[in-house]
Amino acid sequence: YGWWYVEGGKINFNYTGLVANEYGWWYVEGGKINFNYTGLVANEYGWWRVEGGKINFNYTGLALNEYGWWYVEGGKINFNYNGYAAYYGVTYRVEGGKVITA
Structure with a gap:
């Protein structure tokens, strides 16, 4: 059971990355959405904050x-x-999006 990344009519068990459907953007790992993942993930549009497997745009x-x-x-670095x-x-000092000092 689960939500899978399908490519050409077959599950792509090798795919890891972000994908979109009508419900949002999701983090897929080994072909399956990883609903337990929380962290930062990159794609061609930038680095994104993923929570529970889904990009949190808020x-x-x-x-x-x-x-x-x-x-x-807004969910993006x-x-x-x-x-x-x-x-x-x-409170931390941030330069170019990266934390520099406390």
Whole structure:
């Protein structure tokens, strides 16, 4: 059971990435939507905040991936953002979308 990525009439078990359907944008891993995934995922349109397997276009705040902490606005990393952002009561300096210092 589950939601699968179908390509050419067959499940593509090798596909990992973001896909869209009428219900939103989803993170697919090994051909199946990973409803347990929360994190940042990249595609040709940028880096996106995924929560529970789905892009959260309403998310604005900080998010972490293997490259560091990033400022996310409207669900997408804003690489043009320079300023400050708070996370759990701590304020961080952000340059080019990336957290620089506390």
